[in-house]
Amino acid sequence: EAGVVQSPRYKIIEKKQPVAFWCNPISGHNTLYWYLQNLGQGPELLIRYENEEAVDDSQLPKDRFSAERLKGVDSTLKIQPAELGDSAVYLCASSSSRDYPAIETQYFGPGTRLLVL
Amino acid sequence: AQKITQTQPGMFVQEKEAVTLDCTYDTSDQSYGLFWYKQPSSGEMIFLIYQGSYDEQNATEGRYSLNFQKARKSANLVISASQLGDSAMYFCAMRFGGKTGANSKLTFGKGITLSVRP
Numbered sequence: 001e002a003g004v005v006q007s008p009r010y011k012i013i014e015k016k017q018p019v020a021f022w023c024n025p026i027s028g029h030n031t032l033y034w035y036l037q038n039l040g041q042g043p044e045l046l047i048r049y050e051n052e053e054a055v056d057d058s059q060l061p062k063d064r065f066s067a068e069r070l071k072g073v074d075s076t077l078k079i080q081p082a083e084l085g086d087s088a089v090y091l092c093a094s095s096s097s098r099d100y101p102a103i104e105t106q107y108f109g110p111g112t113r114l115l116v117l
Numbered sequence: 118a119q120k121i122t123q124t125q126p127g128m129f130v131q132e133k134e135a136v137t138l139d140c141t142y143d144t145s146d147q148s149y150g151l152f153w154y155k156q157p158s159s160g161e162m163i164f165l166i167y168q169g170s171y172d173e174q175n176a177t178e179g180r181y182s183l184n185f186q187k188a189r190k191s192a193n194l195v196i197s198a199s200q201l202g203d204s205a206m207y208f209c210a211m212r213f214g215g216k217t218g219a220n221s222k223l224t225f226g227k228g229i230t231l232s233v234r235p
Contacts, residue, residue, distance in 0.1 A: 031221065041227055041228075042121075042208050042210070042225025042227055042228055043162070043223075045223070056222060089160060093162070104212070106164070107164060108164075110160050110161040111160040113160065
């Protein structure tokens with residue numbers, strides 16, 4: 001079974017430029033998460049989707065970040081414009097509410113490492 | 118406030134020996150789930166083991182076991198027979214509240230670096 005796929009793996013941009021990250025979850029997983037991981041820290045949730053609905057976006061900086069999951073499968077996270085402080089790893093994860101006994105275990109992709117110059 | 122604490126500095130272990138990675142948590146919830154993830158230098162978070170707050174027995178998964186002490190609010194990961202490939206960052210995480218809905222996000226600790234010496 002294929003895992004969570006993310007692209008690109010690495011991205012270097014100049015500040016004020018836009019950038020987009022793509023995620024394809026594990027087949028059949030209805031829940032998708034975007035996390036931000038700063039260097040030396042654990043991941044922090046940005047947004048969670050149940051199918052195509054964003055059910056928790058309280059930590060998403062909406063002035064510059066946006067996300068979509070139009071058909072309830074793959075998802076795109078966008079930053080516009082990027083700032084120096086956005087340099088981090090952006091992780092995508094997915095889970096299934098039908099997963100048992102490890103209830104809704106989240107499986108992560110390899111992440112996108114973003115460097116803003 | 119709900120919080121995960123991992124305070125150990127970088128850990129070193131000799132190959133083939135066992136090592137314990139500490140994790141404590143703070144919550145007033147009765148229902149929660151505890152997870153451990155491994156993050157090698159490649160960056161992917163790899164799920165290792167899960168413990169539910171109502172599970173009476175400690176979880177085990179191959180060489181991984183979880184020493185769950187509910188009264189002390191600790192969920193330490195034990196890795197037996199360490200291998201060179203175990204060198205990585207290890208994160209403890211918790212899902213507070215019920216199975217689904219608003220509490221499905223994971224709260225992570227800051228992680229512990231484990232280095233296995235040959």
